[in-house]
Amino acid sequence: MGNSSDFxxxxxxxxxxxxxxxVDLPGHGKTQINGDEKNYTMPNTARELINLLDSLGINKxxxxxxSMGGRLALYLTVNFPQRFEKVILExxxxxxxxxxxxxxxxxxxxQLANKLExxxxxEFLLNWYQLPLFQSLSQHPNFDKMLQSRLQNNPSExxxxxxxxxxxxxxxxxxxxxxVQIPIxxxxxxxxxxxxxxxxxxxxxxxxxxxxxIPNSGHNIHLESPQTIVKKIL
Numbered sequence: 001m002g003n004s005s006d007f008x009x010x011x012x013x014x015x016x017x018x019x020x021x022x023v024d025l026p027g028h029g030k031t032q033i034n035g036d037e038k039n040y041t042m043p044n045t046a047r048e049l050i051n052l053l054d055s056l057g058i059n060k061x062x063x064x065x066x067s068m069g070g071r072l073a074l075y076l077t078v079n080f081p082q083r084f085e086k087v088i089l090e091x092x093x094x095x096x097x098x099x100x101x102x103x104x105x106x107x108x109x110x111q112l113a114n115k116l117e118x119x120x121x122x123e124f125l126l127n128w129y130q131l132p133l134f135q136s137l138s139q140h141p142n143f144d145k146m147l148q149s150r151l152q153n154n155p156s157e158x159x160x161x162x163x164x165x166x167x168x169x170x171x172x173x174x175x176x177x178x179x180v181q182i183p184i185x186x187x188x189x190x191x192x193x194x195x196x197x198x199x200x201x202x203x204x205x206x207x208x209x210x211x212x213x214i215p216n217s218g219h220n221i222h223l224e225s226p227q228t229i230v231k232k233i234l
Contacts, residue, residue, distance in 0.1 A: 003028045005149050006066075010222050013230040018062065023049065025069060027161025028153060040164035042171070046076050053083065064233070066090040066222060068161075071170055077184070078176045088233055090187045091219045093198050094173035105168030113159035113166075121155045122147075136191050136218030146223060177205035184209045187229060189217030 004022035011020045024031040026040045026048075033039045049072075053061065063084045065073025070092025077087050096102045115124060125147060129138045137143060163169070184206055186199045190213050203211040212232050217224045 003030075003149070003153060005152075006146070007222060009226040010230060013227065014233065017234055021056075021058075023052070025072070025161070026165075027157040027159075032154075032157055037160050037164060040160045041169065042072060042075055042165050045072060045165060046079060049076065050080055050083065059083070060085050062086050062088070064088040064090070065092060067092065067219065068165065071095065071167070072165070074173055075170070077180060077182055078173055081180070081182055084182055086183045086185070088185045088187065089199075090221055090229070091189065091192060091195050092186075093167070093195070094177060094202060095170040096167060097172055097174050102168050102170075102172070105166065107168075109162050109166035109168045113162045116155045116159040116162065122151060124155070125150055133192070133194070133219050136189070136216075136224060137220045140224055142223060174205070177202060178207065180206055181208060185232065186211040187221055187232060188213055189219060189221050189224065190215050191218040195219065 003024050007020075007022055011022065014020050026033050026045055038044075053059075060083055063073050063076060063086075065071070065088070067090070070089040071094075073087055073089055074092060074094055077084060096105055128134070129143070129147070137146075140146075186203055186206075186209055188195045188199045188211070190196070196213060199211055203209045214221050214225050214228055214232070217228075221229050
């Protein structure tokens with residue numbers, strides 16, 4: 001539900017060492033795709049990001065992704081390993097393991113997309129951030145500021161993204177993890193028990209992974225603990 005402005009507190013700190021490029025993924029922020037809605041899929045989005053790097057003359061870089069962006073970053077790592085020096089995944093996953101899980105999740109994603117298109121957007125977001133996944137975020141002093149940023153998104157565009165790049169439609173990457181030879185930093189919040197469990201399993205399968213559990217943080221670590229997450233990256 002976010003966009004590139006979510007990293008406004010992190011980029012100045014990372015810029016001490018890195019030149020940072022943030023991207024609004026399709027359906028988020030100011031990025032829209034003309035034509036078939038199927039262009040919002042993960043394979044298409046990954047290819048467009050590689051095209052962007054090519055157009056900027058960036059042959060190799062560090063890659064950072066959060067949540068859905070983390071799933072996309074892992075997909076890029078698996079399919080374009082030669083393009084990345086190191087990968088940082090915040091609250092990410094390799095997708096769902098079984099066809100049954102994916103089928104159920106597709107149904108759930110489509111229902112959620114329908115709500116995005118038919119209900120008041122602010123009401124939708126307030127309900128969204130009442131989910132247990134975001135409990136610590138909803139209590140954060142900067143929550144209202146973040147909510148205003150989220151309201152700049154277009155709900156119909158978010159719905160397209162959810163239908164086509166939601167967890168249900170994502171190809172499972174679990175079986176690919178042992179093949180990944182790039183250094184990967186897995187970041188998870190201490191309070192985000194579900195993703196602590198997922199990332200613990202990921203760390204056991206990735207040959208060059210390091211997992212860091214960030215204290216007093218939930219799913220959205222870069223907003224809840226920006227200085228801590230930067231220290232882990234640097």
